[in-house]
Structures are given as C-alpha cells and as structure tokens.
Amino acid sequence: MEYGGLSVSSEAESGTAALVSYEEKQFGWAREELNRGNLDAVCGGTTDILVSYREGMLWQVGDVVTLHAPLGERQVRVAGILSSANASCPAGSLGYIICSEELFTEIVGAVGYAAIDVQLGGGRLLEDGKIADSGKPSEGGKAMDSDKLADGGKLTDSGSDGTVSAIRSLLPADCTLADKRLSNEESQSSYYTGAVFIYGFLIIIALMTVFNIFNSMNASVAARTRQYGVMRSIGMGAGQLYRMIAAEAATYAVLGCIAGCVLGLPLNKMMFRFLIADKWGIGWRLPAPSLALIVILCFGSAALAIRRPIRKIGRLSIVDTIKLQQ
DSSP: OOEEEEEESSSOOOOOEEEEEEOHHHHHGGGEEEEEEETTTTOOOOEEEEEEEOOTOOOTTTTTTEETTTEEEEEEEEEEEOOOOOSSSOOOOTTTEEEEEEHHHTTTOOOSSSSSOOOOOOEOOTTTTTTSSSTTTOSSSSOOSSSSSSOOOOOSOOTTHHHHHHHHHHHTTTTTOOOOHHHHHHHHHHHHHHHHHHHHHHHHHHHHHHHHHHHHHHHHHHHHHHHHHHHHHHOOOOHHHHHHHHHHHHHHHHHHHHHHHHHHHHHHHHIIIIIHHHHHOOOOOOOOOHHHHHHHHHHHHHHHEEEEEEEEHHSSSSHHHTTTTT
C-alpha cells in the first residue's frame, strides 16, 4: 500500500514523504538493501519505520519522527536506512518511509494495494493451471505464492512468457503489469561484464606484483653473491646465510604492505565515498578480507622468490662464489 505526500516532522528535518507498506517477503528482500540499523522491529510492528537513503539526509537510526497521517499523528522511531525503496508513487522531499501493513492501516486506513510484487520461481504450471514446487524459495529467499494462475495450459517453467501472460489475464483493465525480467537480465549481464573487467584488471596487477617481487629478489641476491661468498669464507653457515636472505625478503614484503596500506586505503575510501556512499548511503568499511589476501600474496611470493637464488648459492663452492663476480 502507498500514500504519497505524507507530512513528516522531526528535530532534524521536516517535509513530505511517501509512505509505503511492506509485507513479510518484501521485508526479507529489503535485507539486501539495509545499510544501517535493523528491520526486525519494523516487520509486524507499529512503532518503528525504515527510511530510504537520499543525498543530504539528516536522519539517523534511532531518531523519532512524527507522521501527520489522515487518521491522526503517530510518533515512530527510525529503525533502519535502506539504500533504495520499491514503490510506484513519487517520493517526497524526505524520500520514502517504509512501514508494516499494520502501522499503515492504523494511520492511513485500508486504502487497498497499489502494487503487488511477484517473484517468478522455477516451478511448473500443470494442465489444471496450478503451480507445482513454486513455493520453494529461489536464490535470495524469494518465492512465488500464487497457487492458481489460469485454467488450462501446460508450462515447464513458471518464469516463461506463458506464465506472465497468464498473470496479465487476471488483471483488471485499469491495472498495469511491469515485466522486469528483461531489465533484470540486462542488469545482471552488465554486472558480470563489469566484474570480468574489474577482476581481470586486478589479476593483471597481482601478476605484475608477483613478477616484480621475483625479479627484485633475484637481482638483489645476484648483486650480493660475492659478499655472500666472503661471509661464508669467514665462518657464516649456510643456514645463517639462508635466514639472512629470507629476512631481506620479509623486510621487502612488510615495507611493501605498509606502504600499500598507507597509500591505498585512503584512496579506496575516497573512491568508495564518491562512487557508492553518496549515491546509496552505504558506509565504508575496512576491507579486511582483501587486505589479508594481499598480505598472504606478498609474503607467499617473497617466500617462493628466494628459493631459486638460495639453491643456486648452495650449489656453488665458497671459492666459486667469491670469483663469480670478480
């Protein structure tokens, strides 16, 4: 249910908003778009609401706002902030306010549903028009609840054009069916295309990093081969020599990780704020899994890079090592 132009006031800001009711499944879908807060108290409750993010928003989780509804004023608490809201009516100056159907009915009344969301699943439409296995949730927890779409017809997939036509035949003349299957497929394709480009670029950077570590360690060991031979001639053991080379490689890895974090994290935060946070209101978080992967990659590459030079030095005698670069 929807109610546009609702007057809303609070200590932070006042204006108009579009009030939208969600039911249980819609609240489940909204979890993927929850930036901050918790929506458990909103689902089925009458004292909490969700708000959609907008640029310049002053509301925070926990703020109390007053809804000046047709059936009286009601003070409610902002329990969470969503990156976006699914509604057909235009948003007000304060965006969208999402509440439970119970709260909507108490302050606005039973105005009837303005929009009905249908998630097509992978069930089959049998000859009698009933859906089989459509109650099984699809990926993301969404499922189609309709148990009868039309008389007759046999379809092998509830997401086919025939099923959409059957749903369309049930609608009155003044209703509109928005088929988002094609746009969803295009969005998914665009996502995969972008992911291939971005992750492919990251893989190339990672390979360049690995090769640079190998080349640096090989060049460093080769430049000091004579010094290593002199050290061995005055009593340094092979184990001590290997530990010294390993310590040098670990030093390069530690300094590289520190420099990368100092330079990369502020840049990551800045790009995240400009590209994502300002548009959807998602807060920046420290990318701990990515940092851990980078650290493991650097130290693993350094450990592998010193194996070949160490074996090469180990095969040479002390005299040959000293004469190698004379």
